[in-house]
Amino acid sequence: MPGRTPATPLSRPVPAPSRTSEKLPFRHSLATDNDRGIPVHSDTLIAAPIDHDISIPEGEGLKAWESWLDTCIKFEASDLIVKTGQSPRLRVRGSLKGMQIEPCTMDLLFRVAKDVLDPNQFEYFRQRGSIDFAYDFDERRRFRVNMFMARGKPAIAARLITSDIMKFEDLYLPEILGDVSMAAQGLILFSGVTGSGKSTSIASMLQYVNERKRVHIVTIEDPIEYIFNDDKATINQREIGIDCLNFNDALRALVRENPDVVLVGEMRDYETFEAAIRAAETGHLVFGTIHASSAWQTFGRIYDLFPENEREQLRKLLAYNLRAIIYQKLLPTLHKNIGRIPALEILLNTPAVQKYILEAREGELLQIINQSHDEGMVDFTTSLVRLVEEEYIHQDVALGATPKPEELKMRLKGIS
Missing domain, CATH: 3.40.50.300 (P-loop containing nucleotide triphosphate hydrolases)
Structure with missing residues (x-):
């Protein structure tokens, strides 16, 4: 899309998964039209149920999935976004950065879905084109995940959730x-x-x-x-x-x-x-x-x-x-x-x-x-002024965040 800044590649490739490919237990909630992050009205069936023959062996999808999540954690990213035809991307400090790995094929993403979801969940996804669930990566970290179809191809959006509650x-x-x-x-x-x-x-x-x-x-x-x-x-x-x-x-x-x-x-x-x-x-x-x-x-x-x-x-x-x-x-x-x-x-x-x-x-x-x-x-303007004056954020960031840029400019110049 014109005007969008392209994703910045990460400086090192995805590390090999450090754990076995044994499927972790996870909890999920099925998508409805009221759930967050659902790109379609998922209380009704899609026009044509998803039908795709998967050639990648069972278990390979889970390995790829957990390596992406592992990289997300290592880079302290807040989100993982995966799209057919692109390398997975991470949201780090608010900006998208691409992993230096091969683009994801449709076959791989369907294998991820088959490996991560149980048969009933996969059938739900196949019929409705979207499913929400939570995935437990380890005892301290889990991901809120939405798998969905976009232009007839699978995609994934996952947000890291940690049990470390900050003060x-x-x-x-x-x-x-x-x-x-x-x-x-x-x-x-x-x-x-x-x-x-x-x-x-x-x-x-x-x-x-x-x-x-x-x-x-x-x-x-x-x-x-x-x-x-x-x-x-x-x-x-x-x-x-x-x-x-x-x-x-x-x-x-x-x-x-x-x-x-x-x-x-x-x-x-x-x-x-x-x-x-x-x-x-x-x-x-x-x-x-x-x-x-x-x-x-x-x-x-x-x-x-x-x-x-x-x-x-x-x-x-x-x-x-x-x-x-x-x-x-x-x-x-x-x-x-x-x-x-x-x-x-x-x-x-x-x-x-x-x-x-x-x-x-x-x-x-x-x-x-x-x-x-x-x-x-x-008020929001005063909060931005304080963050700029205390050198937490750049003035340009503050101006981009405010709905009142002219008022903020005057406040930063000391004009109230």
Whole structure:
């Protein structure tokens, strides 16, 4: 595509797999049209089921698959992208880099699918053209994987998930989020695009609670992304497709599980958000994520999930039960030992914010954020200015990340 920067080749070839080709156990959740990363409506069959004779011997696909994953880990990549006719690519510090190996053939990728999936899963993939699952690479690392068909050929997108839960200071998150995570009840939302580090930040906040409070934490995930070990808290993690059939069933069961703190993952539909806000209203601390382009614009995304006749009641529920909205975007840094760093926008539900929500003045909340830095709030532009001034990111990176480049230029020149 014109204007795209080509992938940068890695400096060394793929190492041979260091482990045997014995198939590791893995857990998966089958794709539906509500699952993340699904490029087709996978609740219906594709026009023509996939039919391909595989000539590569059994087991060779698994060897290739695990060598790609091993390379992903060695280069500290966040993602692996595999496409027919190209060498596998890794996303390192936000940029795609190509492996110095032969391009993947259609035959090889179908062999990978046959070796990694069991017969029922492969048939699901064959009939629908897409499947989501989690693959356990070892005890500490797993991958969230989507296999899908693109222009009649197989492709794979995999994201590395580690059980190493980073602390606030390691993620360069402000201390105010520690205070937010210790709230007795309410709704805490992280907004941003896919790959912005929302799940990592929430895991850090849950671990903060785990180390400090004797509470019962229940997570509902698709798939489980971080493995928690009980400290002061008792933690039960439920995975869609393994521990429960779907989000709605898991949410309905929450009351019987007697949690104090709940993670409901991505709030992509009416049912999930309605259950989450009701849980917050009844005394639970609820964490979730949503796709939005700023903290204050998250309200519009939430209201769009609800029918018009329910929005006034929703507005009241948010006004009294919202604790915070944190928007974040990961940016490449100037430091070799820091991969990417979050630029943040933080909205805390103060009395002034509550008043604006009740008066349907959410579009004016950015003014409140700008006036409330001493209370722990921060607007996105100020966050970028701090990162540039503290020499974490280059000015050009900041300008490319902001929706208000002219305002940022003036702020960087000292003009407020």
